[in-house]
Amino acid sequence: MKILIVEDEALVAMAMESYLAGAGHTVVGQADDFDTAVTLAEATRPDLALVDINLVDGDSGVDVASQLNKQSVPCLIVTSNCNPHRQLDGAVGCLQKPVNQSILVQAVAVARRKVRGLPVGDVPRGLALY
Amino acid sequence: MTSSFHGTLPLAATPATTPFGGGHAKDGLGAQNPLVALMLDNSPDCLQLLDLDGRFLFMNGPGLALLEIDDVTALQNRPWSDLWPAEVADTVIASVGAASGGEAMRFSAFGPTVKGTAKWWDVVVSPVRGDDGSPVQILCALRDITELKRTETALKDALDAKEALLYEVNHRVKNSLALVTSLLTLQSSHAKEPKLKQTLDEARSRIGVVAQVHQRLYQTNRHNDVELGPFIADIGQDVVGVFDPQGRVTVETDCEADIILGLDKAVPLALLTSELITNSLKYAFGEKGGILRIALHRRDDHIHLRVCDNGAGLPDGFNVTGMGGLGMRIVGALTRQIRAQLSASNGPGACFDIVFPAEPPKGKGTPGDGAG
Missing domain, CATH: 3.30.565.10 (Histidine kinase-like ATPase, C-terminal domain)
Incomplete structure (x- = not known):
């Protein structure tokens, strides 16, 4: 699966890339602000974007999800502050940080099934689907 | 308002005829001019007139209400400083001295009403000048800032509580990270393989850097920033301490x-x-x-x-x-x-x-x- 990571903490992004690569996914890029995320998504056409809410340019993850949705790139929000009462446009769900490899890989699999309209199966701890 | 009064107020122009006392301005100072009466009676502030020695002469009606004074005659000719708590007497006397010398002075002070209601005041003490420009009396404008002070105190209390909480959070995070580094130190000391020991030491050192951030934050009581020089110098010593014992x-x-x-x-x-x-x-x-x-x-x-x-x-x-x-x-x-x-x-x-x-x-x- 081709995955774009939109995250402003470089070490968190590195760890996520390592987790995903270990599970056979390809991380097509890392972005830490709105413009880079949109540009990378257009250039790489990922199957899924993992999007943090708080980025270098503010709480622009919300806008990233909305814009990527218009580009037909599904997004899974990955943040330390998932709000069950606030579903973000264009996101399939929200995964609560911190994440370990097992949870992240399971969450990506669930998100993929949901995007494809398949039964999502077991949902890992910390993942809320919209 | 129908008056078209312009020029020097009668307060200043006729000091010798200023009556003692207070209450409705039309019965006192304002009797000489309806505009003055209107201003005095409609002012939200307590306006007082003193002689150049700082003795009380007059107070407007709203002032009497603000200070909860039923009988103003008891104040006549008393030193103005008698109306204030002893802690602010020096400031009050200094302001009278300044105004007598032609200078205005402003201060804020706590001063309860005659019935003991706690009040804070923003006070402006200024000279009232005669025809020749020299001070002839002293005008004191007291604005009730009790609500403002209460809000200020509540904000300060909330800020203090937030500071204390942040201090505590940084202290606890630092202690938790110190616990993690201790665990990694224990693991490292039991590791037989040099490569594993080095990996554990590197992890310990990296976590130690983050712990150092929180230690510095709570030691310096800063929450959003650090002074970089001593921080970087300490990190240098810490990292070398781990890898070069x-x-x-x-x-x-x-x-x-x-x-x-x-x-x-x-x-x-x-x-x-x-x-x-x-x-x-x-x-x-x-x-x-x-x-x-x-x-x-x-x-x-x-x-x-x-x-x-x-x-x-x-x-x-x-x-x-x-x-x-x-x-x-x-x-x-x-x-x-x-x-x-x-x-x-x-x-x-x-x-x-x-x-x-x-x-x-x-x-x-x-x-x-x-x-x-």
Whole structure:
């Protein structure tokens, strides 16, 4: 699966890339602000974007999800502050940080099934689907 | 209002005829001019008139209500300072002296009403000038700022509580991270394989850097920024302490004072400094040891960090953008995160330079804080 990571903490992004690569996914890029995320998504056409809410340019993850949705790139929000009462446009769900490899890989699999309209199966701890 | 009064107020023009007392202005000072009566009776403030020796002469009606005075005659000719608590008497007397000399003075003070209601006042004491321009009486305008003071006190209390909470949080986070580093130290000391021991030591050192951030925050009672010089110098000593317990490596620091950086930059910078130091300790010196130099300076609008050693130098073909090991990958990622320029040079020994714009702290928290 081709995955774009939109995250402003470089070490968190590195760890996520390592987790995903270990599970056979390809991380097509890392972005830490709105413009880079949109540009990378257009250039790489990922199957899924993992999007943090708080980025270098503010709480622009919300806008990233909305814009990527218009580009037909599904997004899974990955943040330390998932709000069950606030579903973000264009996101399939929200995964609560911190994440370990097992949870992240399971969450990506669930998100993929949901995007494809398949039964999502077991949902890992910390993942809320919209 | 029908009056078209202009010019010098009768208060000042006719001091000798000013009646003692207070209440409705039309019965006292304002009897000489309806405009003065209107102003005195409709002022939200307590307006008082004193003679040049600071003895009470007159108070407007709203003033009597504000001070809860039923019988103003008891105040007549009494020193104005008698109306105030002893703690502010000096200020009150000084303000009378200033006004007598032709200078206005402003102060805020606590002063209960005659019935004991707690009040705070913003007080302006100014001279009332006669025809020749010299002071003939003193006008005191007292504005009730009790609600403002209450709000101010409530805000200060809330701020104090927040400060205490942040202090406590940083203390606890630091203690928790110290616990984690202790666990890793224990694991490292039981590791038989050198490679595993080194990995555990590196993890301990990296967590130690983040712990150092919180230690510094609670020790200095700052919450959003750190003074970089002592912080970087301490990290140098800490990292060397982990990887060179025999003391073969000497750390020399030349860090400029008063470089303050927000946590959004300080934490990544501290981590990448730690990685560069670790890199030198792993590859530069061998058994004989050497010198590690850390310099931090502000030049124009940029901050310049340099980490150098006098060891073996960089390998041929070394390129900072084509870095393979985890430590140098971390350096590269954190350098990009803080929008810094990283360069490396040889000789003698290895030198890494990091230059980034000196921006004011943004106030963002440590990595992982907030919504991120």
